[in-house]
Amino acid sequence: MTDHAEEHQPDEDEPVQEPRLWKGNGWTAKVIKNEDDEGWAVAMIKDGEPEPALVGPWTMGRDKKNPKPLDTSAFNTLVKTASEVLRRHEQQLHAQLHKSVIVFANGGELKVTLDIIPDDEHPYALLSAFDEMGERIAQVKAPPNFKLSPSSASDWVEKDFPAPR
Incomplete structure (x- = not known):
């Protein structure tokens, strides 16, 4: 006699392939009702992240009421697009933090x-100088709002690398 009380518990890493929910490759795609109109949207959430990396419109099905089901091709395209969005965001953040x-x-x-x-309580910056061989010749702590420009850098070097105020 088989005990039906023990149902299969899905593994966290196990792929899910349902019409409105796909999981795999470190991502979850959820087809959701679009709050703004009659249509549907898809949210792409990277595993471990609280917020979607990408939310975009989703195609209606043939009945013009329900969403088109997710499939392998659509999921792979969504993963590629959401990954690109995250990569651009990381590049932008890096550019803001490193000059x-x-x-x-x-x-x-x-x-x-x-x-x-970018420490939450005590943000700061490190101002460094490197010679032509790539050797660091000076490094000081600076305010996080220090504006690095060719003139501020030249001024810092000419004054023999003091800590900016």
Whole structure:
């Protein structure tokens, strides 16, 4: 006699392939009712993230009431698109937190970098200077709102690398 009380519990990593819910490749696609109109939307959520990386319109089915079911091709396209959105966001964040300029001083070229450390309670930045060989020759703590520009970098180098206020 078989005990039906023990039902199969889906594994967290096990793929799910339902008409409105697909999981796999580290992503979940959920087809949801579009709050703004009569249509449908799809939300792409990266595993472990609380918010969707991408929410976009979803196609109506043939009955013009229900959403078109998800399929392998659509899911793979959604994963690719959502991954690209995250990659662009990371590139933008990196560009905001890491800046560099080249200045000429003492007969040579120096690369001056500003790396912002976005700590929730005590954010700060590290202002560094590197010689032509890539060796760091100076590094000081700076305010997180320090504006790195060719002129501010030259000024910092000419004054022998003091900590900005």
